[in-house]
Amino acid sequence: MVSTGHVARIAILGTAMTLCAVSGTMAQKAKDTLRIAYLDPISTSDPYIDPQPETTLTSDAVYSKLFVYSPTERQVRPGLAESWTQVDPVTLDIKLREGVKFHDGAEFTADDVVYTFNYLIDPKSNLRFGNNWRWIKSVEKTGKFAVRLVAHGPTPFALTRLATGTPIFPAHLHKSFEGRGEFGRRSAVGTGAYKVEYIDATRGVMLVRNENYVSPGPWSPKPAIGRIQILPIPDVQTQAAQLMTGGLDIILSAPHDQTEQLASMPNIRKTSIENTVYFYLNMDALGRSGVEPLKKVEVRRAIAMAIDRKALAAGLVAGGEQVKIINAPCTDIQVGCTVSNSPPSFDPKAARDLMAKAGHASGFALEITSIFGAHELAEAIAGQLRGIGIRASVNRATMAAYRDRQTAGRLPMLVSHYSSGGLPDVSAVLDFYIGAKPRDYWGDAEIEKLMHAGAVEMDAGKRTEIYRAAFDRMNEMAYVLPIATHPAVLVHARDVEMPSISSLFSGVEYNNIRWSR
Amino acid sequence: MSQTELARSAPPAPKGPVEEFTTLAPSPRELMKRRAKSHIGFIVGMSIIVFFCIVAIFAPFLAPHDPYDQNLSARLVDPVWGAKGTWSNIFGTDAFGRDVLSRLMYGARLSLMIGFTAAFIAGVIGVTLGIVGGYFGGKVDAVIVYLINVKLALPVILVALSIASISGGSILVLILVLGLLTWDRYAVVVRSLTQQFRDQEFVLSSLAAGASHARIIFREILPNLTNQIIVVASLDMAIIILIEAALSFLGLGVRPPTPSWGLMVAEARAVMFFKPHLIMVPGAAIFLLVIAINMAGDGIRDVTSPEGRG
Numbered sequence: 001m002v003s004t005g006h007v008a009r010i011a012i013l014g015t016a017m018t019l020c021a022v023s024g025t026m027a028q029k030a031k032d033t034l035r036i037a038y039l040d041p042i043s044t045s046d047p048y049i050d051p052q053p054e055t056t057l058t059s060d061a062v063y064s065k066l067f068v069y070s071p072t073e074r075q076v077r078p079g080l081a082e083s084w085t086q087v088d089p090v091t092l093d094i095k096l097r098e099g100v101k102f103h104d105g106a107e108f109t110a111d112d113v114v115y116t117f118n119y120l121i122d123p124k125s126n127l128r129f130g131n132n133w134r135w136i137k138s139v140e141k142t143g144k145f146a147v148r149l150v151a152h153g154p155t156p157f158a159l160t161r162l163a164t165g166t167p168i169f170p171a172h173l174h175k176s177f178e179g180r181g182e183f184g185r186r187s188a189v190g191t192g193a194y195k196v197e198y199i200d201a202t203r204g205v206m207l208v209r210n211e212n213y214v215s216p217g218p219w220s221p222k223p224a225i226g227r228i229q230i231l232p233i234p235d236v237q238t239q240a241a242q243l244m245t246g247g248l249d250i251i252l253s254a255p256h257d258q259t260e261q262l263a264s265m266p267n268i269r270k271t272s273i274e275n276t277v278y279f280y281l282n283m284d285a286l287g288r289s290g291v292e293p294l295k296k297v298e299v300r301r302a303i304a305m306a307i308d309r310k311a312l313a314a315g316l317v318a319g320g321e322q323v324k325i326i327n328a329p330c331t332d333i334q335v336g337c338t339v340s341n342s343p344p345s346f347d348p349k350a351a352r353d354l355m356a357k358a359g360h361a362s363g364f365a366l367e368i369t370s371i372f373g374a375h376e377l378a379e380a381i382a383g384q385l386r387g388i389g390i391r392a393s394v395n396r397a398t399m400a401a402y403r404d405r406q407t408a409g410r411l412p413m414l415v416s417h418y419s420s421g422g423l424p425d426v427s428a429v430l431d432f433y434i435g436a437k438p439r440d441y442w443g444d445a446e447i448e449k450l451m452h453a454g455a456v457e458m459d460a461g462k463r464t465e466i467y468r469a470a471f472d473r474m475n476e477m478a479y480v481l482p483i484a485t486h487p488a489v490l491v492h493a494r495d496v497e498m499p500s501i502s503s504l505f506s507g508v509e510y511n512n513i514r515w516s517r
Numbered sequence: 518m519s520q521t522e523l524a525r526s527a528p529p530a531p532k533g534p535v536e537e538f539t540t541l542a543p544s545p546r547e548l549m550k551r552r553a554k555s556h557i558g559f560i561v562g563m564s565i566i567v568f569f570c571i572v573a574i575f576a577p578f579l580a581p582h583d584p585y586d587q588n589l590s591a592r593l594v595d596p597v598w599g600a601k602g603t604w605s606n607i608f609g610t611d612a613f614g615r616d617v618l619s620r621l622m623y624g625a626r627l628s629l630m631i632g633f634t635a636a637f638i639a640g641v642i643g644v645t646l647g648i649v650g651g652y653f654g655g656k657v658d659a660v661i662v663y664l665i666n667v668k669l670a671l672p673v674i675l676v677a678l679s680i681a682s683i684s685g686g687s688i689l690v691l692i693l694v695l696g697l698l699t700w701d702r703y704a705v706v707v708r709s710l711t712q713q714f715r716d717q718e719f720v721l722s723s724l725a726a727g728a729s730h731a732r733i734i735f736r737e738i739l740p741n742l743t744n745q746i747i748v749v750a751s752l753d754m755a756i757i758i759l760i761e762a763a764l765s766f767l768g769l770g771v772r773p774p775t776p777s778w779g780l781m782v783a784e785a786r787a788v789m790f791f792k793p794h795l796i797m798v799p800g801a802a803i804f805l806l807v808i809a810i811n812m813a814g815d816g817i818r819d820v821t822s823p824e825g826r827g
Contacts, residue, residue, distance in 0.1 A: 236787070237786060237787075237789060237790070240790060241790070244790075255787040255788075257592075257593065257612060257787055257788045257791075257792075258787050258788060258790075258791075261788065261790065261791040308589070311589040311590065312589065314589070315589035315590070315592055315614075316589070316612075375773075376612065376613075379613065379773045379774050380587060380589065380613050382773065382774050383585060383586075383587040383613060383615075383774055384587070386585055392774075393772040393773070393774070393775065394772055394773045394774065395772060396768045396772075396773075401682075
C-alpha cells in the first residue's frame with residue numbers, strides 16, 4: 001500500500017524537478033543569455049573557409065553583407081550598401097553606408113569591400129565554393145564610400161548572391177594573417193549585430209551584443225538579446241534532454257517525431273521557419289551507375305507515381321503547415337521558382353502498369369543513397385517502392401561518401417535535401433544538378449541550354465519563362481522528383497520567440513530572436 | 518497351501534547382488550544426460566535458443582504482418598499495454614507504421630543466420646589452422662602462431678567498422694567480415710588440445726598401424742575436439758550477434774529497410790524519451806538471445822566435461 005507520506009514525497013520531488021526545469025529557462029532569461037546547441041562544433045566564424053551550416057549561421061551574426069535579402073518582402077534590401085545603380089548589364093555602382101564601425105573600432109570603408117572581393121575572386125584563395133563569385137571580373141574603389149563592381153557578363157543573380165553568404169571582412173585584420181584561415185578563428189571581427197567573445201570547437205562560441213550596431217532597416221534589426229552562448233552537443237538526444245531540463249534554450253535540428261513530442265511539453269515550443277531548403281529524389285537517367293531500367297522515362301515516371309509525397313511530408317517532415325509539396329526543385333522564396341506542370345501524381349496501380357509496359361513487371365533491385373537529414377525519408381520511399389516491385393535498400397552515406405559516389409557515378413537514386421546555400425534565386429538549383437559533369441545524371445542538352453540562357457538573362461520576365469521551361473522539362477522526363485519543402489524547425493524554451501521565415505537555410509538570424517514578453 | 522499364500526510367504530530376494538548390478542557406473546552418455554537434465558542454465562539457455570529458432574524459421578507463418586509493410590498514417594502506435602494499444606500490433610508500430618513484432622521476428626532470422634554462418638566460417642578457419650599447427654608443429658606451427666598473434670592484435674570492432682564503411686554495409690559483407698575476424702579463439706583452443714592429443718597412445722597406435730595424417734586428424738583427433746569447439750562456437754556466436762547489432766546500430770551493418778534488431782534500436786533513438794518500448798523490445802531480444810547462447814555454452818561445457826569447470 002502506498003502511504004500518504006510517500007505520495008507527498010513524490011509530489012514534492014516532482015514539483016522541485018519541474019521548478020528546476022522552468023527556473024533553468026527563467027534564470028537564463030534573467031541573465032539575458034540565450035543557449036543554443038550545435039550538432040557540429042565550429043572553430044571559426046569564417047563561412048568562406050568553413051561553409052558548413054553552423055558556421056554560416058554564426059557568421060551572419062558577426063559580419064554584415066552589402067545587401068540583405070528580405071524573405072518576407074521577397075526583395076533585396078540595403079545592408080552595408082546604402083544604395084546601388086545597375087549602370088549596364090555588367091556594371092554595378094554601390095554607395096556604402098557611412099559611420100559603420102568594425103567591432104575593434106576601425107571604420108568601415110570601400111577598401112574593405114574591394115579587399116574582400118579581391119580575396120574571393122583570387123584563385124589562390126582556394127575557396128571551396130569559390131565559383132559563387134567567379135562572375136565578378138573586378139571591383140574598384142570609386143570613393144571612400146563607393147565601389148564599382150564589374151561582372152564578366154550579364155549576371156541577373158548578382159544582388160541576391162551578394163546578399164547571401166558574402167560577408168565583408170576588415171581588410172586591416174584579414175590581410176595581417178599569413179594563413180587567411182586564421183582570421184575567423186583568432187580575430188573574428190566584423191560589423192555585424194554580435195561580437196565574438198570566444199570561439200572554440202570545445203567550449204563553443206560566446207556572442208555578445210554589438211551596442212554600436214546600426215540597423216539598416218527592419219529587415220536586419222538591432223539585436224534584442226544580450227548574449228548568445230553556442231554549445232557543441234553532437235547528439236540530438238542529449239540536446240533534447242538538456243532542453244527538457246532547462247540546460248538549453250534552442251535546438252536547431254531535432255527529428256520530426258522528437259520535435260512534436262518535445263513541443264507537447266509545457267515549457268517547450270517549436271517554430272517552423274520557411275527557407276530555401278527542400279527534399280528531392282534524383283534519378284540516374286544517364287545510366288552512369290549501370291542501373292539500366294532508370295534510363296527509361298516510363299520507369300522513372302512509375303517511380304514518381306509510386307511515391308506518396310503527401311504521406312511522406314505529413315508523416316516524416318517536421319514543420320507542420322509550413323511543409324509544402326513542391327512541383328519544382330525550388331521554394332517560393334527563390335526568384336524564378338515557377339512551373340506549369342507537376343510530377344506524375346501518386347497512383348500505385350498505374351505505376352505498376354507502367355512498370356509492366358516498360359518490361360519490368362517483376363521490378364528490380366535498387367540502391368538508394370541518402371544523406372544526413374534524409375535517411376528517414378529514403379527508408380519510407382524504399383518501402384513505397386516495394387509496392388511496384390522495386391527491391392530498394394538504403395545506403396546511409398556520410399557527406400564525404402556521398403560526394404565520392406556522386407563523382408564516381410555511383411548514385412542510381414539519391415534522396416536528399418538541398419538549400420541552394422540559402423541563395424534566393426533558382427540559378428543555383430540548375431547549376432546544382434547539372435552545372436558540372438560529375439554532378440550531371442541527366443545528360444539533357446535542352447535543360448543545359450536553358451540553364452545557360454537563364455544565367456545571363458537580365459529581363460526578369462523572360463528569365464522566369466526560361467526556368468519555367470526547364471522545370472517543365474524535368475517533370476516531363478521525371479529526372480528529379482521534388483518532394484516537399486524542409487523548413488528549419490527550432491525547438492525552444494517557451495520564453496523565446498522568433499519569426500517564421502528566414503533568408504538563412506540553417507536556422508534564423510540571431511538578431512531576429514527575442515525573449516517573449 | 519495355495520499358490521497365493523506361497524508367493525506371500527516367499528523370502529525376499531537377496532539385496533546385495535541386485536543393487537550392485539543396478540549401481541554399476543553409468544555410460545558417459547547417460548552421465549551427460551543426467552548432468553544436462555539437472556543443469557538449469559543449460560535448460561533455460563537451450564529453451565530460449567530453440568524458441569528464437571522456431572520464431573526465426575517460421576517467421577513468415579507466425580508474423581502477424583509483412584515486416585516491410587508501412588503505413589505512414591499509423592506511425593508510432595502504442596504497444597498493447599500502452600494507452601492506445603491494440604492487439605493487431607502487439608508491440609505497436611515504428612516510425613514508418615511497420616509492425617514491431619513482425620520486424621522482431623524477421624530480425625531474429627537475420628541475427629541467428631548471421632550468428633550461425635559467421636561462427637561457422639570462423640570455426641572452419643580456426644579449427645583448420647589450430648589442428649594443422651598443433652598436429653604438425655615445427656615451422657608450420659610457428660607460422661600459424663604468428664597468424665594467431667596478428668589476429669589477436671587486431672581490434673575486431675574497429676576493423677569491422679572500417680571494412681563495413683569502405684565496402685558499404687550488406688549482409689554478405691557482414692558475414693564475411695565477422696567470420697574472418699573471430700576465428701582466433703577456435704585456433705588457440707584447438708591447437709593446444711591437438712598438441713596434447715598428438716602424443717597420446719591412441720594417436721601413436723594409429724600412426725604405428727600406418728594411418729595417414731588425414732585419417733588421424735579426421736578420425737582420431739577431430740572427434741575428441743567436438744565438445745570444446747561447440748563451447749567456443751557458442752561464445753563466438755554471441756559475440757558476433759552483438760557486433761552485428763552494434764554495426765547495424767551505427768548504420769554500417771544491415772541496410773534498411775531490412776529488419777534487424779540493431780537497426781531497430783538505432784531507429785528508435787529519435788523517440789526514446791517518448792516511445793521507450795521501441796528501444797526496449799529489440800534491446801531485450803538481443804539481451805535474451807545473447808545471454809541464452811552464453812548460458813547454453815556454459816551448460817555444454819559443464820555437461821560434456823565437468824572436470825573443466827571453473
